[in-house]
Amino acid sequence: MRPAPSTTGCAGRPPPRPGEDFAVRGKLTLNAPLAPLVWFKSGGTAQWLFEPADTDDLSDFLRTLDPEVPVMALGLGSNLIVRDGGVPGVVVRLGKPFAKVVADGLTLTCGGGASGILVSSTARDAGIAGVEFLRSIPGTVGGFVRMNGGAYGKETADVLVSADIVLRSGERRTLGVEDFGYTYRHSTLPEGAIVVGATFRGQAGEPAAIQAEMDRIAAAREASQPLRSKTGGSTFKNPQGHKAWALVDAAGCRGLTRGGAQVSEKHCNFLLNTGDATSADIEGLGEDVRARVKAASGVELEWEIQRVGVAK
Known part of the structure; x- marks a missing residue:
């Protein structure tokens, strides 16, 4: 299977060209929406989404791909913010x-x-x-x-x-x-x-x-957790000697909002997409929380959620 004809990829970049005779046995999709594949249900597209048929297919694909093209693996998308401008390069998703x-x-x-x-x-x-x-x-x-x-x-x-x-x-x-x-x-x-x-x-x-x-x-x-919401799991790592949720709560961030994003009132180390949040809303809210916790306790929270791609 060859890539589709050259078009503009995410963030206005041309998509990577794996090569003239680039054949895969799995599925290779240009400009694939990633929001449906992640728990937050927000974010842009992958320039290429590759779903390999097996390990040999994946190995051959990566061996042929231009070494300059970035590659990222995607699982269930449960602890991930995909930025609104999308993910340059290739996203690999391992399926059935x-x-x-x-x-x-x-x-x-x-x-x-x-x-x-x-x-x-x-x-x-x-x-x-x-x-x-x-x-x-x-x-x-x-x-x-x-x-x-x-x-x-x-x-x-x-x-x-x-x-x-x-x-x-x-x-x-x-x-x-x-x-x-x-x-x-x-x-x-x-x-x-x-x-x-x-x-x-x-x-x-x-x-x-x-x-x-x-x-x-x-x-x-x-x-204890808002499992039935559009969330990304634990947002911040527990600092040495502390619980992240307790620091967030003590800084007055429970229920804090930014655009369509909210700090969960049930467990305040979880961020929520309340319906129409952009990834910028969600990541920005996380940075708001980090700033408030730093000001209140002197502790600098470290993201546990992975943030990938480019801002829109």
Whole structure:
């Protein structure tokens, strides 16, 4: 499949030209809207959206693509602000071919596009405990492996054995957990690298007990977080010795608005699109909150939500 004829891409830039004989087996879309694919339901387009058929397709694509063209992976779009001017280059979205999970003994072999809910449910059915917390991470394996996603006292680094990645060059590698340089919500995975699969290890458990723990986590999230709203999950990282939500609340930001964006009154480390917010509204509100918290407490909040693309 060749790219469409040259037209203007996001932010007025011409779209990247992968090459005259650039064939893919997956789906390659020019100027693809990203708002429907992210939880905030706002933002611009991807110059190119590539949904590979399999790992070979992705590897070949990246190997052929001009090295100067930026590449970004997109999972469920749950912890992401796509700016209104769109994302230059190529956005890679791993779909159904990457969404399988297989249990073997106490290990789980997972595609990079598998959700945390699917991983934890498969583990439950196989009697594998220790990964119940993944039930509460609204993302895919590729995302929470890259960002060391975690919740309820556990994080990806606690259960990851290894991950398969495709580098921006198209080279394929398998990395052990020690190769990720994990810290709080961060890894040293190179820019443009895409996690296409991972292996997790748990411990033996009873399916009924595992389900009970998953139910407890689900109920806790439902009670404390605005899960039925257009949101982006936890907005700011917890600073050392503090809870981000408590700092935001103490600075008087609960319910604060900017355009169509609002700080959640249910959990004030969540920002909401109340209906017609632009990404500029949402990001600007986050910066308003950061400024107020800095003035009130002296603490400088760090974004946990990833912000990508260009302003309009």
